[in-house]
Amino acid sequence: MASNNQTEIVAEPGKQELFIKREFEAPRELxxxxxxxxxxxxxxLGPCNMKMRIDKHEARAGGYYRYVHIDPxxxxxxxxxxxxxxxxxxxxxxxxxxxxLPETGHVVLETARFESLPNDRTRVTIQSVxxxxxxxxxxxxxxxxxxxxxxxQMLDDFLAQQLVN
Amino acid sequence: xxxxxxxxxFQAIADPTRREIINLIAFNPLNLNSxxxxxxxxxxxxxxxIKILTECGLIVIKKQGRERYCEASxxxxxEVSNWIEQYRKLWQTQFNALDDLLEEYKAKEKKK
Numbered sequence: 001m002a003s004n005n006q007t008e009i010v011a012e013p014g015k016q017e018l019f020i021k022r023e024f025e026a027p028r029e030l031x032x033x034x035x036x037x038x039x040x041x042x043x044x045l046g047p048c049n050m051k052m053r054i055d056k057h058e059a060r061a062g063g064y065y066r067y068v069h070i071d072p073x074x075x076x077x078x079x080x081x082x083x084x085x086x087x088x089x090x091x092x093x094x095x096x097x098x099x100x101l102p103e104t105g106h107v108v109l110e111t112a113r114f115e116s117l118p119n120d121r122t123r124v125t126i127q128s129v130x131x132x133x134x135x136x137x138x139x140x141x142x143x144x145x146x147x148x149x150x151x152x153q154m155l156d157d158f159l160a161q162q163l164v165n
Numbered sequence: 166x167x168x169x170x171x172x173x174x175f176q177a178i179a180d181p182t183r184r185e186i187i188n189l190i191a192f193n194p195l196n197l198n199s200x201x202x203x204x205x206x207x208x209x210x211x212x213x214x215i216k217i218l219t220e221c222g223l224i225v226i227k228k229q230g231r232e233r234y235c236e237a238s239x240x241x242x243x244e245v246s247n248w249i250e251q252y253r254k255l256w257q258t259q260f261n262a263l264d265d266l267l268e269e270y271k272a273k274e275k276k277k
């Protein structure tokens with residue numbers, strides 16, 4: 001059963017960063033493992049209508065990773081990066097690049113912080129710092145385009161409308 | 166869709182001067198001169214910002230006699246929070262899956 005914990009996104013207009021915040025009903029060590037253990041990652045990471053494949057996963061500072069999401073039509077959406085720090089069980093720092101963009105070089109710096117809460121609960125805060133405001137907003141949008149395409153037709157409509165304008 | 170060539174709401178509000186312009190005329194249409202008076206930057210620069218805001222659909226220019234008034238059209242700003250809301254839902258779905266996984270592992274560890 002999913003908890004009732006809500007996901008919070010903080011993305012102030014005009015800023016290069018965004019925050020994703022969520023609490024979990026599990027101890028910090030376990031939550032941290034779910035973010036770093038390949039067997040666990042493939043079970044939750046990625047939009048629900050997609051399969052996930054792990055091409056490479058070196059869970060250590062300096063390690064390379066590449067994950068691929070595959071939609072029901074067989075289209076692949078890859079992303080990769082390098083782990084900068086893996087401080088068990090409190091902090092992960094890594095680069096992230098979505099391969100579906102028209103050009104390479106739009107890299108994001110991600111920091112995930114794991115905070116112990118009373119009663120064996122954990123708060124996770126992910127900070128993503130983009131190279132520009134346009135990168136942030138563009139990537140959130142392109143992420144949406146593939147992530148929730150099927151269930152949210154309105155997004156496509158909005159995009160189409162933008163192209164016309 | 167190159168990131169550089171965007172002409173959308175996100176680009177419009179990425180600039181602090183443009184955000185101020187939107188705030189300024191949100192409830193009160195003003196002509197170009199009146200808007201420019203509120204800023205230290207040059208009139209052509211303000212004019213350029215207004216052009217971009219118009220292209221993004223956030224400002225509508227209306228003629229009244231000889232004057233041209235800039236009126237805010239903020240419907241599209243709703244789309245910005247909408248994008249963030251959709252992004253939030255995407256993560257919420259993933260984290261709900263993670264909740265289930267964590268429960269599974271907690272149960273496993275209790276058995277040990």
